[in-house]
Amino acid sequence: MHDTLDISQNKKLLWLMALACGLTAGANYFSQPLIHSIQQSFQVDAAQAQLTVTLAQLSYALGLLLIVPLGDIANKRKFIPGLMCLAGIGLCLCACAVNLPMLWLGTMMTGLFSVAAQVLIPFATMAVKPEKIGEVVGFLMSGLLVGILLSTSLSGLLSNLVHWKLIYILSAILIFILAYLLQRELPYVMRQKMSYLEIFKSMAVLIVEERRLNFRAYVGAGAFASMSVIYSTIAMYLSAAPFHLADSLIGMVSLVGVFGALSARYVGKYADRGYGSLFTGLGCILLLSSWAMFYYSSHSIWLYILGFATTNLGLAFVHSCNQNIIFRIRPTAKSRLNSIYMTLYFSGAATGSALGTYAWNHGGWVYTCWVGLGLAVFCSSFALIDFVCYGKRVQASQHT
Numbered sequence: 001m002h003d004t005l006d007i008s009q010n011k012k013l014l015w016l017m018a019l020a021c022g023l024t025a026g027a028n029y030f031s032q033p034l035i036h037s038i039q040q041s042f043q044v045d046a047a048q049a050q051l052t053v054t055l056a057q058l059s060y061a062l063g064l065l066l067i068v069p070l071g072d073i074a075n076k077r078k079f080i081p082g083l084m085c086l087a088g089i090g091l092c093l094c095a096c097a098v099n100l101p102m103l104w105l106g107t108m109m110t111g112l113f114s115v116a117a118q119v120l121i122p123f124a125t126m127a128v129k130p131e132k133i134g135e136v137v138g139f140l141m142s143g144l145l146v147g148i149l150l151s152t153s154l155s156g157l158l159s160n161l162v163h164w165k166l167i168y169i170l171s172a173i174l175i176f177i178l179a180y181l182l183q184r185e186l187p188y189v190m191r192q193k194m195s196y197l198e199i200f201k202s203m204a205v206l207i208v209e210e211r212r213l214n215f216r217a218y219v220g221a222g223a224f225a226s227m228s229v230i231y232s233t234i235a236m237y238l239s240a241a242p243f244h245l246a247d248s249l250i251g252m253v254s255l256v257g258v259f260g261a262l263s264a265r266y267v268g269k270y271a272d273r274g275y276g277s278l279f280t281g282l283g284c285i286l287l288l289s290s291w292a293m294f295y296y297s298s299h300s301i302w303l304y305i306l307g308f309a310t311t312n313l314g315l316a317f318v319h320s321c322n323q324n325i326i327f328r329i330r331p332t333a334k335s336r337l338n339s340i341y342m343t344l345y346f347s348g349a350a351t352g353s354a355l356g357t358y359a360w361n362h363g364g365w366v367y368t369c370w371v372g373l374g375l376a377v378f379c380s381s382f383a384l385i386d387f388v389c390y391g392k393r394v395q396a397s398q399h400t
Helices: 010-027 030-044 046-066 068-072 076-095 100-113 115-126 130-161 166-185 196-211 211-239 247-272 276-295 301-326 330-399
Strands: none
Touching: 010 046, 010 076, 010 100, 010 115, 010 130, 010 166, 010 196, 030 046, 030 100, 030 130, 030 211, 046 068, 046 100, 046 211, 046 330, 068 076, 068 115, 068 196, 068 301, 068 330, 076 166, 100 166, 115 130, 115 301, 115 330, 130 166, 130 247, 130 301, 196 211, 196 330, 211 247, 211 276, 211 330, 247 276, 247 301, 276 301, 276 330
């Protein structure tokens, strides 16, 4: 049994955790490049098929609010694998779906319990030296973000080569295997003695007392909402004129975001050294500039690909810095802090998906781009407020 998690001595465990983060988080994105195939398979209209994406995000947000806080009081060696197994059952339901409501049920169950990733990340920070928090969080976030990106690519590819349900079958098998391995490898970490009701009372106190937690949650929500506008419309936009791309090619487009996802590890290291505000600002600039590329992408698929890479890089910068900061606010309440932050973060994603779908259906690509830009401005505004209130103070304390 491991007493502490040492990044230099427990790389096997860290890789298992990173894989688990990527697989569980990515499971919520399988449907995004498959909207057209789902629509044809169940003979429903586009709006009904697109609702699958929004339900995945909403159920994940609900799990973040109701399940993740238990990470502070549960035996995580059993709790995390248990959540993963329940998410795997949801994936099995999706694979066996004979109609759209059954797919929705499986999607919501998967989303609700795949929050295992968001219990794993604060768990890792509980068993690592304070000066390594950003590095470890960045490593796990790289796994999570790469998993999200690969999930869309693989689901589109497998849909084109075999069937759109195959990705659900394979991921369910993998998640059960990972759950078993983690149950054997995860160390025991001390847990607090609190009731479920006391957890939520303490979360309310955190929301009231920790203004920086709120600011950073709004920054993250705005950034992910802006990105989710793209995720919710990628299949409809690239499958229509002038591109007419197949599911497999739509999924391959998202692979360019892997470079941004891999940057999270290195951003975390610099955030440990006090450059969190700087990299947050750079992330906001990248998000804003990506929408100019998207706006003119109807003239070139390469502009869309460049915009997709840029917005993924911006999101990685913002999110890695956010988590590095919030985990330091109250070290004894990391799961609750992460629950508050990630609930708003994925609520932002669900909002972005819904707004993106609405904009696409009522105003086409131009309206979609304006909505995405507006959400990036929202993110940048709160990043600026956070810097004015805390940025200079933190930098001064770190250089004295």
